[in-house]
Amino acid sequence: MFNARVTTSDLLRLKIPAPSIEVLEEIHTLEGSTLTSSIERANAGDAQSIAYLQGIFFSVLPVVTDRLATAKLTAPSIPLLVAIGREEGPVFAKALKRWVDSGCPENGDGGYLRRTYAKALHADFNRPAGRDVVEAANDVSNGSVDVGVAVGQPDEPQKQQSGKNYVNRHVYGGKVAVCFSADQTRTEEHTIRIEAALASGTRTYNWEDKIAIQLSTRELPSVLATLLQIQSKFDGKGHGAQNEKWFSLENQPGKVFLSVNAKGLASRSLPIGPGDCYSVITLVMEQMLKNAPFLTAESLLALIKRTGLMASSQG
Template structure:
């Protein structure tokens, strides 16, 4: 997919969301991929979750954020770290940072919150200070600042973008909330290979958006209600697919793309729980008339159908 920073800048301006330089937009796209561009389309159609995702990232790469972090004696911030913070905390982090620094960086719960969030993001990204366009100080906002850059009164503006990460020795996988072109809530799976100790090459990730009809089978497999699920026919040329398979004490995931090695890792009980809650949340958003109990009852039934001889997924 071709990324056009000029078009994206125009779309963000229309949404009243901070617009960084085109080079920074390109770096964000390199890191986030199609989730970033599809979220802009969804936000333009009125989706509050997509708008919250964008606001979370872009408010945290405002040009004022970097000097404030330095004033607070945090390590030199990098773009991946601030993107991670924006996705988990929304605009809250930059707002708390602003008020805390202006108050003189007192030893209080706000400072503790900022330090905890920042260090956690550093560990998750495993980043170190880097040069060039990745440096946050290279980011500027086109004729906007924090006082007028898209402030809204609705509660959805501060909702975080939800995702779950599972890390293995050679592969890491991100499960994130996503929207289809038909505005159905679903899950996106992105798999990246290791590029070093506790470091992963997310720029070369393989991403697959699950179709709504795949969600029950994926949930049933994660709950070990069925032994295996095969997700086939993904990508413009049907060049991507994934499998989930139950093994003793874990669920084994493999993400594939034609011409590339399979990216596999085991998902243990704790990580399964996190992914299951994310998955159930998306399914309940598609069917708000269901309760958690009725959803699980339906999934158990469809799993039993899948386990019958001759069944198709």
């Protein structure tokens, strides 16, 4: 069960401003397990998780709402601010401070802010929020935090991630947890990153000692085909600078079994049941469709069926 007070303490330890309990509970309603798992991973030093949290919680600061009013932009709801923070990271809030402090001139910051805000509104992120929730947004436990100063400010790797949408799916087992997250290759192709961690206690996992593998775009069709049970098994070999990492997916009755490995480390293995499998499948499909926007979901699945059958006949 979500504990807002514990989460508040976790955020403050990360030097991230914590909103009121009411707003925090609404953010959890919107973000769900992504929020709680990101806090866990941020505590282990994960840069992408820190950037995600900074993006959301810097964006819901009451001073952001005040600055939006000064900039004569439509009054925001909490879901709108969360959506912007999720998409833009802490960049939006910092650009807004810089722009308002300089008198809202016609410059690059102004153009970026207007485009981003209009896009969020147009995408219908701004669903109606009750008056109590809007008022609660102005009751922040540490409202004196200035987005423009170095409070939990991201280092360079985090800045590179902050402009990307942070989307992931977690699968938890008794001894292992795995995170499937949207990622991009060096050539900016969309793919999936798999991170696997061993349990360090009851419902806690050692993400600092994770095994991380970025899938190649050539592997995505076979991974999807195996998750869809079109292909019986797939082995992803040759990952890491020294080809020291590999993973395997195998269909078993009622589940897909995943094993993530690295030379010299204990294997991270767990079964993925139907519910979790669905969530991972949709994430993989979303990434593949970004690489081929001319395809529909139906045509992608038809192609996967053909390539999956090809792989099965070769096996």
